[in-house]
Amino acid sequence: MKTEAADPDMIEVRGAGGVALACTYGARLASWRPSGGEEVFAMALPRGKWPRDAQVHGGLPVYWPWFVYEGPAGCRIHGVTGYADWRVAERTENRVVFALDDTPQTRSAWPHAFHAEMEYALEDGSRLTAAFRVVNAGAEPFSCTEGFHPYFRVGDAERCFVTGTDGCRYFWKGEAEKGDGRIWSGDFPCRFVATGKPGWVFEEKNAAGIHVHDLVDPALGRTLRLEYEGNIKFVVWNSGPDFAPYGGADDPDYGRRFVCAEGATLYRDRAYALAPGESHELRLSVTPLRGAAPSPPSAVAGRVATC
Secondary structure, eight states: OOOTTTOTTEEEEEETTEEEEEETBTTEEEEEEOTTSOOOBOBSSOGGGOOSSSOOOBSBOEEOSOSTTOSSTTOOTTTTGGGSBOEEEEEETTEEEEEEEOOHHHHHHSOOOEEEEEEEEEETTTEEEEEEEEEEOSSSOEEEOEEEOOEEEOSOGGGOEEOSOTTOBEEETTSSSOSOSOBOOSOEETHHHHTTOOOEEEEOSOSSSEEEEEEEETTTTEEEEEEEESOSEEEEEOOOSOOGGGTOOSSTTGGGSEEEEEEEEOSGGGOEEEOTTOEEEEEEEEEEEETOOOOOOTTHHHHOTTO
8 A cells, every 4th residue: 555655645644543544535544554453444456546537446435425326317326425536624643634525526416515524533442433524515405325335354255244233124235125124133144245145234223323333254363343323224245256347456356355344324215314504424433353253153044034
């Protein structure tokens, strides 16, 4: 990964929580290496190979004002924030805040005025916090969907599992009907997304408050504790072993080396509305838990009682 000295678009953040690199293009966190730990995020391509006006895969991006293809007719995937050049609004040694206001480019895709900020901070105890804030800066109300889309680095996606899904309503994104009444039982084994059914969407059991999910990675012997706030859905996604349809990666095994565990608000029927002057915030904290990678639950498939 390029350093700030080699690429002025890359902003380095240091603190007790390690070292991170964030980019002004898309306000994407490209890397975080916690103190005494291994890299947390996976990038498909290094900075020098990122496509300029196409989706970049990897790290921690925020997608707004729509997630997937939930925008205007003919929209490209995942809104406008991931394709924009943000400016650095505030910066300290362990914290950076990027800012973005609507521009002619954003208004050509989505005709509303807004002010957005994306903040990354490294905290004591090897903890990363990310906060996306948006304000309706116009004279008319608007509705939007959004999501953090982190690509967490793992040793083997097929061996990982995610907690916090027990008792959640769910559906697979490949189904025609979304949001049916089925209830997931137990933890979610990531082999379901890594072997041909990418994209499982869980309804958080409580819309308000903090939603805690652990991404357990037996191959690396690591658990990542994810704490989301401001989302109503939790999405688990992986490309499967072949990443070529998504633009390719330098690592031929990249499809096995990441799991996306995303806090989001979707679909259109669940969009949130902001009146002029109103604001919304989406938050995520990530904490690596050392020595906390238990074996997957036994007989997981049998626990999916209502699948």
